[in-house]
Amino acid sequence: MKHVLGLGGLLALWLLRNALPRRGQRIAKLPASEERVVILGASTLDGLGAALLKQCLLRGTEHLMIVGRRRDALEQVRDHMLAQTAGRRSARAHVEIVCAELTSSADIAALRDRILQQWGGLDTLHIVFGVTSILPVLGVADVDPCGVNASGAASTDVHPTREGLDRIAAAVRRSSDGNLTGTAMVLGALVPILQTTSAHPAVVVIGSVAGLVPAPTRAVYCATKASQHFLVRSVELECESQAGTLVPGTQRRRARVPFLLVAPGPIQNSFVATYAVDARTGPRDNRENALKVHDVISATLARLDHAQWGTLVMPTRAYVASLLAQVNATYVWLLTQARLDWVHGASTVQLLTVPHEGACGRPLGGVHARRKVA
Numbered sequence: 001m002k003h004v005l006g007l008g009g010l011l012a013l014w015l016l017r018n019a020l021p022r023r024g025q026r027i028a029k030l031p032a033s034e035e036r037v038v039i040l041g042a043s044t045l046d047g048l049g050a051a052l053l054k055q056c057l058l059r060g061t062e063h064l065m066i067v068g069r070r071r072d073a074l075e076q077v078r079d080h081m082l083a084q085t086a087g088r089r090s091a092r093a094h095v096e097i098v099c100a101e102l103t104s105s106a107d108i109a110a111l112r113d114r115i116l117q118q119w120g121g122l123d124t125l126h127i128v129f130g131v132t133s134i135l136p137v138l139g140v141a142d143v144d145p146c147g148v149n150a151s152g153a154a155s156t157d158v159h160p161t162r163e164g165l166d167r168i169a170a171a172v173r174r175s176s177d178g179n180l181t182g183t184a185m186v187l188g189a190l191v192p193i194l195q196t197t198s199a200h201p202a203v204v205v206i207g208s209v210a211g212l213v214p215a216p217t218r219a220v221y222c223a224t225k226a227s228q229h230f231l232v233r234s235v236e237l238e239c240e241s242q243a244g245t246l247v248p249g250t251q252r253r254r255a256r257v258p259f260l261l262v263a264p265g266p267i268q269n270s271f272v273a274t275y276a277v278d279a280r281t282g283p284r285d286n287r288e289n290a291l292k293v294h295d296v297i298s299a300t301l302a303r304l305d306h307a308q309w310g311t312l313v314m315p316t317r318a319y320v321a322s323l324l325a326q327v328n329a330t331y332v333w334l335l336t337q338a339r340l341d342w343v344h345g346a347s348t349v350q351l352l353t354v355p356h357e358g359a360c361g362r363p364l365g366g367v368h369a370r371r372k373v374a
């Protein structure tokens with residue numbers, strides 16, 4: 001009963017927050033033509049960063065910078081989006097390209113210098129880049145009892161070898177670097193620019209429902225996205241306490257930097273297939289009913305325009321799942337095929353994963369994940 005009341009209260013708070021009349025439109029105070037926008041992670045044509053670039057061009061943004069590690073891919077995204085928006089964007093629109101490994105201090109410092117040289121400041125920072133992981137922790141070590149292993153083969157071992165444990169450590173480090181360390185370093189380098197050069201700064205971070213709801217085969221991804229979420233929410237509080245302090249050597253005061261954390265569920269694009277740190281193949285969610293990139297970006301920009309900070313969870317039902325996760329109520333008892341067979345005999349559950357033939361001919365995808373978390 002206590003739990004139900006608590007959940008009801010949280011739901012009411014959420015409804016109140018989202019039903020409140022929208023005031024203080026940011027877009028009215030900061031015209032698109034003046035806004036200086038950096039998008040970190042925009043080198044994939046079907047990605048959120050590329051879609052952000054397109055939407056920004058369509059709304060008249062003129063000062064844009066896109067960042068990723070692959071120059072060719074960045075150029076392709078820029079050319080494609082400029083062609084797609086031809087005649088519908090400002091004639092003065094200019095898209096800068098910066099190649100940077102966003103976990104490298106040298107590259108991030110060079111990016112900061114480039115922003116200052118190019119524009120003398122920054123208004124909107126979009127943090128999109130990230131990595132995922134698609135194997136269970138035991139699968140990374142090749143001893144997953146359900147056969148979802150890095151090797152693609154079913155395991156006869158119960159205990160991981162030392163090498164297996166090292167592989168777990170490597171997956172966690174790479175995932176943590178890409179999702180947590182990179183975000184922290186980028187915020188460290190660019191928040192001071194936002195605080196001291198913009199009257200209406202903002203940071204948008206693409207998190208994930210995985211940072212809110214635990215899920216099988218996504219343990220490492222969930223862990224690093226949850227830490228990214230906490231980092232972002234905490235840095236926002238730090239920025240609030242720093243707002244109004246004097247900028248040394250001037251009479252100016254630091255602006256308050258608000259944050260919008262976006263936590264989408266699975267999206268219809270190539271991210272999971274390309275940016276997994278632990279395997280190239282493995283169980284995949286069926287993405288037929290997943291979110292569309294365009295819808296995620298439209299909802300994100302609408303929140304940004306209306307200065308509605310906080311967390312945007314998509315789809316809305318995932319917000320309810322995240323509340324249930326607080327009381328372990330999303331814990332799915334029909335989690336694995338093995339357990340289902342054990343309890344009920346033959347399977348009647350339609351699994352969400354796409355079967356993939358393992359080395360021993362056993363379908364890797366048929367064992368896990370009733371919940372979809374990207």
Ligand SMILES: NC(=O)c1ccc[n+]([C@@H]2O[C@H](COP(=O)([O-])OP(=O)(O)OC[C@H]3O[C@@H](n4cnc5c(N)ncnc54)[C@H](OP(=O)(O)O)[C@@H]3O)[C@@H](O)[C@H]2O)c1
Pocket residue numbers: 040041042043044046047048049050067068069070073100101102103128129130131178182206207208209263264265266267268269270271272274275374
């Ligand atoms: N797709 C989903 O189902 C889904 C669902 C929920 C949340 N998300 C989140 O959305 C974000 C990804 O966006 P997306 O799905 O649209 O995929 P995406 O654009 O393909 O994301 C990867 C982008 O990040 C860049 N990147 C990755 N690591 C980098 C690094 N260390 N330094 C510099 N750039 C780096 C990649 O560029 P380079 O390869 O050129 O470096 C690429 O442009 C992630 O934060 C992910 O957690 C995705």
